[in-house]
Amino acid sequence: MTEQLSFLRPVTWMGTDDVIIIGGGLAGLFCALKLAPRPVTILTAASLGRGASSAWAQAGIAAAVKEGDTVEKHVADTVTAGAGTVDENIARLMAGQAADRIDDLLRFGVPFDRDLEGRLEVAREAAHSEERIVGVQGDKAGKAIMEALVATVRDTPSIRVLEGYVVQDILTQGKYVDGVVARDQAGRGPNKIRLPARAVVMAAGGVGHLYSVTTNPSEARGGGIGMAARAGAILADMEFVQFHPTAINVGKDPAPLATEALRGHGCTLVNDAGERFMVPIHHDAELAPRDVVARGIFEQVKSGKGAWLDCREAVGATFAEEFPTVFAYCKENGIDPVTELIPVIPAAHYFMGGILTDANGRSSLDGLWACGEVTSTGAHGANRLASNSLLEAVVFAARIAEDIQGLLPAHKLNPWAQDSVELTEADDDGTDTEAMATLRKTMSDEFGVVRTGEGMKAGLAIIMELERNNQRQRFDNALITAKMIAVSAIRRHESRGGHYRTDYPEPVAELAKRSFITKKQGDQFAEDMIANGNSEKLSV
Missing domain, CATH: 3.90.700.10 (Succinate dehydrogenase/fumarate reductase flavoprotein, catalytic domain)
Structure with missing residues (x-):
């Protein structure tokens, strides 16, 4: 098999995939299924579904499906929880499509709880005014959803799954994304492979593993955000981490x-x-x-x-x-x-920030879409409403699929000798290096539940020192994401939602807006701050 795979995936692939999806969590799998029968390749670092935070989600998906509940009530609760920075149009779009996405999941085999009359059972969670959480056996929603989707994906012939591949670079021609570079963790062929594509969908998950105490798997270290930032994508709301x-x-x-x-x-x-x-x-x-x-x-x-x-x-x-x-x-x-x-x-649990996307999941780079926790759609604002995360993932994954189908009406077929590649034994078991442990401690200490101006400046200096000494590209992506969180947090001179500063403990009305940053801007801010003796009084 190794010889065959090496032949199929040389350093420069002679063919072009229609769509490459980075990440095997809920957003990536759902997007692949909605794109079928268009040929799609899913690249995932861990075995399909294993390294995804989605599988660990316990409560369920928020949806106004109970009699008496409405989309407008759901939107109102989302806006209130979001502490003044929710994009109401995006929140309304998301809540309005919730019922349809629940129907999709039911068709994919998700066994949502029902009452004796066959209606979906719903529960209530914090900051919801109604019972609207659709779940599975109390706390098994994420596990059940992922099991159903993984099984469906493996039975879908148009979806090729490459497990054990860590994507490290987004390839661009000018402003257009045209592929990725991935590293094979299991040594089944060339160490790095180049995969051209007509469309790339980033669904690589969140940032929880950047923190010492987290509910997220080790794969959630912000790599997708860092890659997109290096390629020039605009990021949004990077200071807002939910614990x-x-x-x-x-x-x-x-x-x-x-x-x-x-x-x-x-x-x-x-x-x-x-x-x-x-x-x-x-x-x-x-x-x-x-x-x-x-x-x-x-x-x-x-x-x-x-x-x-x-x-x-x-x-x-x-x-x-x-x-x-x-x-x-x-x-x-x-x-x-x-x-x-x-x-x-x-514990670090969910990231409201990420790659800036529009209502169709498009990033600021042509050819790059993004969905799931790796994005900042504007739906969550400064503080995500409970159980809106899985909803956001499926709503925008479906919208991306529809958008790509409209933009690329004629798909190209590649001869796939292998529909999927099973992960055997990877050389990256998720164990932290000394540098990663230092980064995680720094993020928890200085960019955690409670933040201070002096602490954050000291934390940013540590991140910059780690950058200077780093020689591992995968860690570089994590460092970039951590640095953009740090700079964005330092620049917001108030407390709002998931961002709380003891030196600016109150919200400021004129700062009730989203924040945007590029890697170039973040790097310049950090260098200027060090040059100015750690002064953070720079333009926001």
């Missing part, structure tokens, strides 16, 4: 997650003294927006009071049946959630 309030605090990397649906179910947050500390902080207490709850828990942990999720009364003896995933996490770590409190801590 899930209730990662289970048992020292695991990544940290297991206690789904927000537990708090929607009535579970409460208490400190060591048994005090419900969220009650005086916000009128919605445990169901306040995620940034508020994350900061509340962070302060309790930082002050030594501890933070615990109490599910004993609200769930109790039915825990294993209602929330099997969380129950298994707890039992694996010696916790019985039926009778004991669950220790919790905020």
Whole structure:
């Protein structure tokens, strides 16, 4: 097989793929399926579905499918949670197409929960005014969705899957993207291969692994954003990182997650003294927006009071049946959630920033589309509404497929001797290098739940030092993304949503707008800041 694969994928491929999709999570797989029967190649670093944050999503997908709920209510909740920077037109488009995308997922075999009359069951989560979370067995939505899509993709002959390939570069001719360069982790052919394409869809996931405490897999290190930035793409809202309030605090990397649906179910947050500390902080207490709850828990942990999720009364003896995933996490770590409190801590969970895209998923580079967590569509603003992430992924993946079909009406066929390549043993097992560990600690310490101007400037200096000493291209992509987060956070002189600064603790009305940056601008800002003695008083 190795000889055959080497022949098929020389350093310069003689053919041209119609569409290359980078990433095997929900957004990438859904886009590939919506493009069928057009020939598509999916490149993924891990086995299909394994390195995707989508598979770990517990609660489900937000959709106004319950009687009495409306798209306008969903949009209103999204805008409120987004803290003043949501693009309402994008949010309305997303919410308006939710029901159709749920139907698609049902056709692909996703076993969403239904009531005795056959209607979709829905649950409520924080900052939602209605019950609108469509899920699977309490906390198995992400796993069930990905299993169904992976099976469907493997049965779709127009989709070729290349597993174990780390994409490192986006190829451009002028402003037009015309392919990618990938590294084969398993040594099945040339170390690097060049794959030309008529269209490239970036669906490489988020940035959680840039932080020491995260719920994301090791593949979520911002590589797709860094690649796009190096190619010249505009990035947006890079300062807005969402920290899930209730990662289970048992020292695991990544940290297991206690789904927000537990708090929607009535579970409460208490400190060591048994005090419900969220009650005086916000009128919605445990169901306040995620940034508020994350900061509340962070302060309790930082002050030594501890933070615990109490599910004993609200769930109790039915825990294993209602929330099997969380129950298994707890039992694996010696916790019985039926009778004991669950220790919790905020963890980097979701990224509102990323590659700037329009309503059709187009980036600022011709030939490059993007969907999923790697993007900043404007739908989430400064603070994502719970369970809007999977919705955004499928809505814009479908819109990208429709856009590409319209722009490239005649597809080209390549002789594919192998529909998929199974990952055997990769040379990158996700273990952090010393430099990566330094970066993760820096991001958690200085660009985490609570930020300070002086701390962020010190953090940016460490990132720049890592850049100067780096000789690994994959790490370079992660460093670029971290640097753009750092610069964007330093430039926003206020607190808003997922971005909270103790030196600028209040929102500023005139800054209630999205932020945009290119790599060139970010590099210049960083160099000027160092040259000016770390002064951040530069133009935003």
